[in-house]
Amino acid sequence: MTSEATFLDGQPSLYPRDWSRQPAAHTPDYKTTRARSPRRPLVRLDQVSHEGSGPLFNHEDLGDHDWDLLTNFAAPGTTAIGPRLIVHGRVLDENARPVPNTLVECWQANAGGRYRHKVDTYLAAIDPNFGGCGRTLTDEHGQYRFRTIMPGAYPWPNGPNTWRPAHIHFSIFGHSFSQRLITQCYFEGDPFIPLCAIVKTIPSPEAIDALTARLDMETTIPHDTVAYKFDIVLRGRRASFFENRPEGT
Amino acid sequence: MSQMRPNTKVLHETASQTAGPYVHIGLAPRAAGFDIYEKESGHDIAGPYAEGQRIRVEGIVWDGDGNPVKDVLLEVWQPNAAGVFVGKGDVEEGFRGWGRIACDFETGLYRVDTVKPGAVAPEAPHLNLWIVARGINIGLNTRMYFPEEAAANAADPVLTKLDDAALRETLIADTGTDVEGYLTYRFDIALQGARETVFFDI
Numbered sequence: 001m002t003s004e005a006t007f008l009d010g011q012p013s014l015y016p017r018d019w020s021r022q023p024a025a026h027t028p029d030y031k032t033t034r035a036r037s038p039r040r041p042l043v044r045l046d047q048v049s050h051e052g053s054g055p056l057f058n059h060e061d062l063g064d065h066d067w068d069l070l071t072n073f074a075a076p077g078t079t080a081i082g083p084r085l086i087v088h089g090r091v092l093d094e095n096a097r098p099v100p101n102t103l104v105e106c107w108q109a110n111a112g113g114r115y116r117h118k119v120d121t122y123l124a125a126i127d128p129n130f131g132g133c134g135r136t137l138t139d140e141h142g143q144y145r146f147r148t149i150m151p152g153a154y155p156w157p158n159g160p161n162t163w164r165p166a167h168i169h170f171s172i173f174g175h176s177f178s179q180r181l182i183t184q185c186y187f188e189g190d191p192f193i194p195l196c197a198i199v200k201t202i203p204s205p206e207a208i209d210a211l212t213a214r215l216d217m218e219t220t221i222p223h224d225t226v227a228y229k230f231d232i233v234l235r236g237r238r239a240s241f242f243e244n245r246p247e248g249t
Numbered sequence: 250m251s252q253m254r255p256n257t258k259v260l261h262e263t264a265s266q267t268a269g270p271y272v273h274i275g276l277a278p279r280a281a282g283f284d285i286y287e288k289e290s291g292h293d294i295a296g297p298y299a300e301g302q303r304i305r306v307e308g309i310v311w312d313g314d315g316n317p318v319k320d321v322l323l324e325v326w327q328p329n330a331a332g333v334f335v336g337k338g339d340v341e342e343g344f345r346g347w348g349r350i351a352c353d354f355e356t357g358l359y360r361v362d363t364v365k366p367g368a369v370a371p372e373a374p375h376l377n378l379w380i381v382a383r384g385i386n387i388g389l390n391t392r393m394y395f396p397e398e399a400a401a402n403a404a405d406p407v408l409t410k411l412d413d414a415a416l417r418e419t420l421i422a423d424t425g426t427d428v429e430g431y432l433t434y435r436f437d438i439a440l441q442g443a444r445e446t447v448f449f450d451i
């Protein structure tokens with residue numbers, strides 16, 4: 001393209017996606033990808049008209065308790081069943097800058113590994129006090145926090161005896177629609193992690209390690225709730241940007 | 250005084266993982282079968298006061314075996330009829346530009362109600378689409394262009410990057426027809442196969 005220099009309002013584009021750390025579309029050991037993977041390479045676009053824009057959310061879009069899966073679907077005075085859990089961390093970009101005020105959504109199975117969904121027929125019981133979803137906005141430091149219960153591992157029909165490690169699904173927006181990301185958070189020490197065909201779609205051991213939340217004893221609340229830390233990194237902008245700050249500081 | 254701070258790439262983007270078959274629990278709980286949020290996001294792209302042509306887009310996302318992908322979830326990102334994205338200038342009250350669509354679990358049909366986006370030069374009017382589902386390891390980006398915009402489409406820098414007309418065709422909806430007051434377009438998406446849709450690395 002020859003129009004790059006004048007493209008739109010000069011928004012710097014994002015770093016190109018690093019495909020050495022992202023799963024390919026066709027990963028046949030995860031069987032469902034066989035028929036659902038595009039076979040032509042993606043067409044790379046350096047600049048697009050929506051560069052630097054993305055959906056905006058604010059506190060009016062959310063309820064006060066949406067972040068608290070322990071109680072957000074529970075009858076008054078009750079909580080979901082399972083080990084009480086805090087999952088928290090920061091949303092950063094590749095330049096290590098915090099991504100403030102962005103929507104983070106999550107969903108998960110209950111402590112028995114059962115999802116509250118029309119199509120989940122696993123024999124583990126539904127927890128009447130657990131919906132299984134939450135959402136929040138990051139604060140000015142890019143921090144988010146969910147309170148929930150530790151999800152259970154569950155079987156899935158990829159093979160004759162295949163189980164998903166305990167995980168929480170995360171959806172993150174960022175400030176540009178090109179930063180949009182869905183991923184899953186695992187928990188350190190889970191023996192199912194190295195066996196899982198979905199985990200193994202990721203070609204980089206470091207990238208898998210970065211999806212593994214760490215026990216956080218500093219944030220763990222004594223006699224109350226265990227905490228795990230899970231940081232999320234979205235793509236960053238290539239170009240420098242201007243900051244208003246007094247000269248000499 | 251403004252001061253420039255250089256950007257340095259010091260971290261790696263978090264790896265994507267499939268949204269899985271239960272994506273609706275997190276992103277569209279009503280479709281999953283329960284009501285939990287007072288305001289579920291993504292149902293109204295344009296809002297009541299948006300100017301421009303009201304349109305409806307319907308279609309099916311097909312897998313490589315010719316089956317509808319019934320657990321698919323789509324997101325739309327678009328400017329208003331004047332070509333202004335939310336966050337980039339003034340838009341009508343209630344215009345979000347963003348929508349989230351679960352398809353019909355029986356048929357696989359998705360439906361988007363919105364207004365026709367304006368052009369953002371030098372590109373022709375289009376909807377940006379992002380697609381996730383079980384078996385999709387990383388969200389797929391594509392676009393829907395409008396068949397009546399032949400001149401703008403012919404000058405569009407993204408369409409003209411595709412040298413094969415058959416590839417360009419995968420990004421252009423079928424001619425719109427009037428249904429219940431909406432100008433209704435059909436736009437099917439093929440994840441794989443002879444008519445595989447063009448997807449972008451953006």
Ligand SMILES: [Fe+3]
Binds near residue numbers: 109164167269271
């Ligand atoms: Fe899951």
